[in-house]
Amino acid sequence: xxxxxxxxxxxxxxxxxxxxxxxxxxxxxxxxxxxxxxxxxxxxxxxxxxxxxxxxxxxxxxxxxxxxxxxxxxxxxxxxxxxxxxxxxxxxxxxxxxxxxxxxxxxxxxxxxxxxxxxxxxxxxxxxxxxxxxxxxxxxxxxxxxxxxxxxxxxxxxxxxxxxxxxxxxxxxxxxxxxxxxxxxxxxxxxxxxxxxxxxxxxxxxxxxxxxxxxxxxxxxxxxxxxxxxxxxxxxxxxxxxxxxxxxxxxxxxxxxxxxxxxxxxxxxxxxxxxxxxxxxxxxxxxxxxxxxxxxxxxxxxxxxxxxxxxxxxxxxxx
Amino acid sequence: xxxxxxxxxxxxxxxxxxxxxxxxxxxxxxxxxxxxxxxxxxxxxxxxxxxxxxxxxxxxxxxxxxxxxxxxxxxxxxxxxxxxxxxxxxxxxxxxxxxxxxxxxxxxxxxxxxxxxxxxxxxxxxxxxxxxxxxxxxxxxxxxxxxxxxxxxxxxxxxxxxxxxxxxxxxxxxxxxxxxxxxxxxxxxxxxxxxxxxxxxxxxxxxxxxxxxxxxxxxxxxxxxxxxxxxxxxxxxxxxxxxxxxxxxxxxxxxxxxxxxxxxxxxxxxxxxxxxxxxxxxxxxxxxxxxxxxxxxxxxxxxxxxxxxxxxxxxxxxxxxxxxxxxxxxxxxxxxxxxxxxxxxxxxxxxxxxxxxxxxxxxxxxxxxxxxxxxxxxxxxxxxxxxxxxxxxxxxxxxxxxxxxxxxxxxxxxxxxxxxxxxxxxxxxxxxxxxxxxxxxxx
Numbered sequence: 001x002x003x004x005x006x007x008x009x010x011x012x013x014x015x016x017x018x019x020x021x022x023x024x025x026x027x028x029x030x031x032x033x034x035x036x037x038x039x040x041x042x043x044x045x046x047x048x049x050x051x052x053x054x055x056x057x058x059x060x061x062x063x064x065x066x067x068x069x070x071x072x073x074x075x076x077x078x079x080x081x082x083x084x085x086x087x088x089x090x091x092x093x094x095x096x097x098x099x100x101x102x103x104x105x106x107x108x109x110x111x112x113x114x115x116x117x118x119x120x121x122x123x124x125x126x127x128x129x130x131x132x133x134x135x136x137x138x139x140x141x142x143x144x145x146x147x148x149x150x151x152x153x154x155x156x157x158x159x160x161x162x163x164x165x166x167x168x169x170x171x172x173x174x175x176x177x178x179x180x181x182x183x184x185x186x187x188x189x190x191x192x193x194x195x196x197x198x199x200x201x202x203x204x205x206x207x208x209x210x211x212x213x214x215x216x217x218x219x220x221x222x223x224x225x226x227x228x229x230x231x232x233x234x235x236x237x238x239x240x241x242x243x244x245x246x247x248x249x250x251x252x253x254x255x256x257x258x259x260x261x262x263x264x265x266x267x268x269x270x271x272x273x274x275x276x277x278x279x280x281x282x283x284x285x286x287x288x289x290x291x292x293x294x295x296x297x298x299x300x301x302x303x304x305x306x307x308x309x310x311x312x313x314x315x316x317x318x319x
Numbered sequence: 320x321x322x323x324x325x326x327x328x329x330x331x332x333x334x335x336x337x338x339x340x341x342x343x344x345x346x347x348x349x350x351x352x353x354x355x356x357x358x359x360x361x362x363x364x365x366x367x368x369x370x371x372x373x374x375x376x377x378x379x380x381x382x383x384x385x386x387x388x389x390x391x392x393x394x395x396x397x398x399x400x401x402x403x404x405x406x407x408x409x410x411x412x413x414x415x416x417x418x419x420x421x422x423x424x425x426x427x428x429x430x431x432x433x434x435x436x437x438x439x440x441x442x443x444x445x446x447x448x449x450x451x452x453x454x455x456x457x458x459x460x461x462x463x464x465x466x467x468x469x470x471x472x473x474x475x476x477x478x479x480x481x482x483x484x485x486x487x488x489x490x491x492x493x494x495x496x497x498x499x500x501x502x503x504x505x506x507x508x509x510x511x512x513x514x515x516x517x518x519x520x521x522x523x524x525x526x527x528x529x530x531x532x533x534x535x536x537x538x539x540x541x542x543x544x545x546x547x548x549x550x551x552x553x554x555x556x557x558x559x560x561x562x563x564x565x566x567x568x569x570x571x572x573x574x575x576x577x578x579x580x581x582x583x584x585x586x587x588x589x590x591x592x593x594x595x596x597x598x599x600x601x602x603x604x605x606x607x608x609x610x611x612x613x614x615x616x617x618x619x620x621x622x623x624x625x626x627x628x629x630x631x632x633x634x635x636x637x638x639x640x641x642x643x644x645x646x647x648x649x650x651x652x653x654x655x656x657x658x659x660x661x662x663x664x665x666x667x668x669x670x671x672x673x674x675x676x677x678x679x680x681x682x683x684x685x686x687x688x689x690x691x692x693x694x695x696x697x698x699x700x701x702x703x704x705x706x707x708x709x710x711x712x713x714x715x716x717x718x719x720x721x722x723x724x725x726x727x728x729x730x731x732x733x734x735x736x737x738x739x740x741x742x743x744x745x746x747x748x749x750x751x752x753x754x755x756x757x758x759x760x761x762x
Contacts, residue, residue: 006645006679007409007658009744011730013331013488013651013678017737019688076685118686118738210695264691264702308705315700315722316326316560317572 019117022259023077025208029199030084030254036182036192037092042150044092045188051096053083055103063112078117082106085125088189088250089294090132091143093156098136105131122301123258126294133294143185161185162245163290166237173237179244190250193243200253209257212266216273217252217280218243224281236285248280251293261301268304268311275300321526323551324561325570327698329731330553331652333527337491337611337618342499344622345635347419351394351626353379354406354414357665358455359462360386365415371398376425376602379415382450388463388666389453390415393604393624395423407648407655407662414663417626427600434502435598438510445514445597452596453603453666457588458482458493458557459649461667464589468514470578477581479512479520480566481590483535484550484557486525487650490670492607493587495620497524497531500591501538507594509542515583518544522587523566525552554652555729559584561698573725588669603666608632612673614640623664629671630660644676652730685738693732693742699725703732703742710749715756718749724757726750 037045060079064072074080086106090099106128114120133140141164144156162173162184174184182192190196203209221242228236242248247255256262256276263272276296283292356362363380373379373392380390396419404414424430440448450465470476485493497504512520522539524532526549539545550556550565560571562584569580577584585593588606595601604625611618616637623632629646633639639660647654648662649669693703701722709718723746732742 005643005656005658006676007656008645008679008681009656009747010654010728011652011734011743012645012647012654012656012672012674013734014682014736014739015329015331015734017692017735018682018739019685019737022688022690022737073685116686118688259688259690262689264689264694264704266695312721313694313697313700313702314326315573316564316698316725317570317575 020075020077022208023081025206026081026203026254027077027084029202029208030088030189032195032198033088033189033192033250034084036195037188039148040146040182040191041092041144041188042147042152044144044150044153044156047096047153048090048092048094048099048188049084049087051099052087052090052103053080055100056080056083056086056107059103059107060112063108064116068112068116073117076117079107082111082124085254086128089125089129089187089247091140092188093142093144093154093158094139095154098132098139101135102128102132118260120260122298123255123261126255126298130294130298143187145185146183146191159185161290162241163284166241167290173241176240176244184245186245187247190247193249196249196253210266210269212269213257213262213273214252216270217256217277218248220274220277221248221281224278225285228285242281242284246284246291247293251297252276255293256297256300261304263304263307263311265308265311265313267314268307271311272300272304272307275303321549321551322565323553324556324564324698326700327696327731328553328555329696329734331488331734333552334488334613335491335494335527336489336613336615337609337620338494340491340495340618340620342495342607342620342622345624345627345632347394347422347624348627348631349419350399351417351419351624352404352414352628352663353390353393353417353626354404354412354663354665355380355390356406356412357390357461357625357667358388359460360384360388362413363387363390365401365413367398367415369398369400372396373398373417374423374425376428376604382453386463386466388455389451389602391453391602391604392417393626394419396420405659405662407657407665407668409655409658429599429601434506436506438513438597440597442514442516445510448597449514449593452592452601454589454592454596455603455666456586457592457606457666457669458586459653459667459669464585464593467583467585468511470515470583474578475581476515476517476578476583477519478567479508479515479517480562480582480584481508481520481522481587482557482559482562482584483522483524483531483587484562485528486552486554486556487652489611489672490609490650491620492609492669494528494531496588496591496607498534501534503594504587504591505535505538505542505545506598507590507592508545510593510597511585511590512544520545521566522547523550523556523562524548525550525556527552555698555727555731558698558727558729560727573722606664606666606668608664608668609670610636611670612640613678614642614675615673625665626663628661628663629657632664632671633660633673640673640675642675642677643673644679645674647672647674652734653728681741682739684740687738687740690737692735692737696731696735698729698731699727701726703746704740706749707740707742707745710745710752715749715753719753719756723750723753
């Protein structure tokens, strides 16, 4: 035998999982929500998503190639995913230049300075969103009203979201069916509960994520808002409204479950999820912002290293 | 619901290509190389010298301590030399080379196929015979069997657990042995029960071997106290601690022995070897070896004399495929990559697996994305990526605090990692280092 034998330690086989399989898997899970946003927000949704994805990928490529002088890894899918998630957190009438600034913040501040995929402390897409929310509060909080297959972009008619309606104490809310389908104002990817839940089921079946984080967040918000609604039903909306409105499901299913910025042990994931649920509810009910999911996730991202060092996986044999 | 162990685990493609193949005796080679270290513990001491004439079953290496095992000649002929030979570990270690002449056996060995069911010996006599026959754990760990049968004072065994999980992909040596030597194996199990004075034995078999399960269930009806427990197919179920957890729902604590939860675990192949040793006076001189691989033309289960170079086994299975990139002694998850085809078969050789170059090359490694999949699959409940980092940065304190020494080196973490990180390579390194530090601190 002329060719030499390969010597390496065990194991000698690999299961075939890869970073890109997971990233593209999440992207597939986001397809239903994207289709719904195309339906309700039309052209605007398409433009904002395309610009966000393209800018994230190009910015990551440029930083890797020229600043970090490394082989670009844009095809691993993580920059595309950040782009989609950022877009999903934006109103569909946001001007292109603001979207590009958001992408720059997401990749250029949230991801690459820490060392790229795997090293970032905060979810990059949320860094982008919060950066824009603080910098452009007016543009970031005027949402278009849904209009089937709309061809409007920045000229779309705007209106309030469910969360700002209940903050103002009005009771003129969309029906539960509209909220579940996504026929309401909001960021372009967050509106349809059904589409987002479909994505969750897909990711659970493919074992891309486990149930712990989404269930902990959704459960905590349901319980917390349920108690508050029970105490003061006219001041606080019922849990169903809280679960179906705003970015809760998008955040719980797709943003909080980001591998890099969430805890590694199951118990840690539960604690992290409860933390997000509590913070979200506190901001929604008592804060000045109508929505708190982004802030809640970012705060818990910061606590993730601490959770990891205190809450270990269940050790064989106890101890 | 079938039982399995309760933490982590994976289910790699089984690829049991040689399942259902009859055990075929392999021709005796012209020369055997019998290493003096075929077990965990002290090497055996050679008791023959160049030119000595030996028969099949002649003692050629005497146990070198409490944790050690006798070595017997697997052939008849003349000792050619005692010299270093490369074994499965990749190191050169002392071995006895014997030139084969004929096939003459020691007279004390009963070579008939007659089933010898009754055993009137006492526990001590059984253990003495097992010690004499040089039996070690046949699943691959090669721990001297008699040591496990003599629990430290103050411990009492409650149950004998027979490891017939064979959870490693590709391997079928235990499976084929169970199908063809079922009666003998059950008899061996009852002898082991007698040796450790328990009245209960449970045979754990994964459900991917339904024929073995039903065969053993039928046979076990005639034996009091022996139960067959089908288990969910899950790797690493054949790990001692995992199997105990699966079968009796007790977890052996870190640093403790199985006897601390009342269990003694023996491999199913070991039970067969015990039968042969006790009932037939036959020392451990041959074993069933699976030769397999996707490109192997005739994947086989061969009955091989200890010391046979693996090249002979590969020839018997249709020859070495042209694109072979890696030869593994054992299974793909825990086996060792061999550095030549002249490595001899030893007591712990359960299989020879040939992987093509394409299968053998590792993919490039990326940064950890902290997906926690390694954490989810670790059967010991460790955090593999943390342990790898600790090792990479020589942070032994952190590694020890996070129980690196509990790693059983099953490889589930590396197998699962989507970033192709070589988690176990580092953890193995760090584990050795930390164990050294702990030893130094104790002395």
